[in-house]
Amino acid sequence: MTRPKDLDPSSNPRALLGCELRHARERKGISQEALGAPLFVSGSFIGQLEAGTRRMHLEYAQHFDEVLGTGGFFARNCEALAKSKYPDHFAEAAEMETTATTIKHYLPLLIPGLLQTPAYSAALFRSYRPLATDDEIKELVATRMDRGRLVEDPTAPLLWVIMDEAAIRRPVGGSAVMAEALRRVADLARQHRIILQVVPFSAGAHAGMGGSLKLMEFTDAPTLCFVDGLDTGRLIDDPATVARHTLTFSLLQALGLSPQESLAVVESVAHDYEHEEQHP
Structure with a gap:
């Protein structure tokens, strides 16, 4: 499987990361509910991550990489996107x-x-x-x-x-x-x-x-x-x-x-x- 490219944090990064999450999840044939259950979050929350309306935290990203076999993609990009000018x-x-x-x-x-x-x-x-x-x-x-x-x-x-x-x-x-x-x-x-x-x-x-x-x-x-x-x-x-x-x-x-x-x-x-x- 081709590994997704790292994202450019300057171009609507949350939506791009969410899109990659949806593609990776669907390739594995895992439901939103099943992906979120080990993290004690709902399927609707996973849907919000995929839609780019919620921020992906590092602990979630690491879980996604492990379950979806994405080679650290989500963790790397999550850390890049975590940099903010706000507290x-x-x-x-x-x-x-x-x-x-x-x-x-x-x-x-x-x-x-x-x-x-x-x-x-x-x-x-x-x-x-x-x-x-x-x-x-x-x-x-x-x-x-x-x-x-x-x-x-x-x-x-x-x-x-x-x-x-x-x-x-x-x-x-x-x-x-x-x-x-x-x-x-x-x-x-x-x-x-x-x-x-x-x-x-x-x-x-x-x-x-x-x-x-x-x-x-x-x-x-x-x-x-x-x-x-x-x-x-x-x-x-x-x-x-x-x-x-x-x-x-x-x-x-x-x-x-x-x-x-x-x-x-x-x-x-x-x-x-x-x-x-x-x-x-």
Whole structure:
């Protein structure tokens, strides 16, 4: 049997690797369920790997090479594709953003990374990493801005953003930085690039107070949920857990101001920050 060539990681690598997995599995006459069983993953998960909607981890790749007799092909390419400009806990979630049809994101304290301005991002990164060099901060900001181009792409996913009022009231980087950041959020809402909601302080206790939440929906794959904290993050595909977090987002939608009211609040707070900058 001819051994498949190593893939070029620059050309839609996840889909290419998935295609090779499907061909190798079919040549061996093994079902998706049978291939996934020793790894304690479902046949549908193997299907997602083959479709390129999930990331192949090294332990899976090594198993595939052993079972399918591919001479280390999947392990070699998996290691090459594992190199990411994002932290390990976020790398797969960042990849999933680019293939999602809908992203629903709630944050209690921050403007979402996809919507941030360079100055806002720089202020955040500096607060996280007080001893980093200026060049290191610039590199982190550049990576975040590159990811943010997803929102400006006309083929980008539907992005539904819910922010707690605390996210727009906390002056990250000072008044000028916040005014610019909120104006960007408002501009994206006015341009119909995002659906925006704000959960006001007057809503009192709500289901999202425990932390941030991101739901990603796909055309040919189940919904995924990403939850994160300080230098940690977890991509969840368990149906029951995803359903519970989906309900949480729905509860936040019900509590939040309407998109029109939310836009008015964001623009009003941006105006207040601009006034503070002009009259310190």
